[in-house]
Amino acid sequence: MAIDPYEVAVKSEPNVIPMIDIMLVLLIIFMIVTPVITGGFQATMPQAENVKNRPDEEGDIILGIDKEGSYYLDQGDGNTIKIPTDSLESYLLRLYTDREKDKILYFRTDESMEYSYVEDALEIAKGAGVVLLAALTDPKQESEEEER
Numbered sequence: 001m002a003i004d005p006y007e008v009a010v011k012s013e014p015n016v017i018p019m020i021d022i023m024l025v026l027l028i029i030f031m032i033v034t035p036v037i038t039g040g041f042q043a044t045m046p047q048a049e050n051v052k053n054r055p056d057e058e059g060d061i062i063l064g065i066d067k068e069g070s071y072y073l074d075q076g077d078g079n080t081i082k083i084p085t086d087s088l089e090s091y092l093l094r095l096y097t098d099r100e101k102d103k104i105l106y107f108r109t110d111e112s113m114e115y116s117y118v119e120d121a122l123e124i125a126k127g128a129g130v131v132l133l134a135a136l137t138d139p140k141q142e143s144e145e146e147e148r
Contacts, residue, residue, distance in 0.1 A: 060106055061095055062136070063125070067110040069117040088121070092128030103131035 064072035064080065071083040073091060083091055096103055105125050109118060125133060 059101060061104070062106045062108055063121060065107070065109045065113060065117050065121060067113040069113065071121065085120075089124045089128055092125055092130065096129040103129060104134060105130040105132070106134050106136050108136045 059076040060074075061076050062074040062080075064074070066072070069085070071085060071088050072080050073083050073088075074080045075095060092105070096105075107118065107121070122133065
């Protein structure tokens with residue numbers, strides 16, 4: 001029995017396999033890129049009692065540490081950049097070597113992070129010439145039950 005080439009049915013369905021492959025690749029790319037785009041320093045600040053409100057002043061150098069231990073540095077111009085852990089000391093050395101005004105480093109950290117990240121940053125800052133370290137907190141919010 002021979003097959004007649006003219007009797008073979010033509011497939012009229014579209015081949016969706018390449019389209020599915022492209023969509024999966026795009027999905028993976030967006031899953032990787034989206035956290036980077038929306039990134040930045042995000043932290044839930046520790047809360048303290050009897051705190052005086054002090055607004056950030058121009059020239060204040062603020063080191064932010066999020067709960068994953070990533071470092072973010074505001075060099076006093078209001079522009080916060082993410083700093084690789086191994087480059088933190090070189091950034092701080094560059095900022096504090098020629099600084100005459102004050103050698104204060106303000107810390108802004110997430111309340112749920114491991115304290116070891118702060119300890120590491122303190123050692124690095126001390127080695128970079130920081131004289132005074134200050135922690136930034138938010139005023140403690142009173143709950144409705146405490147007010148009654």
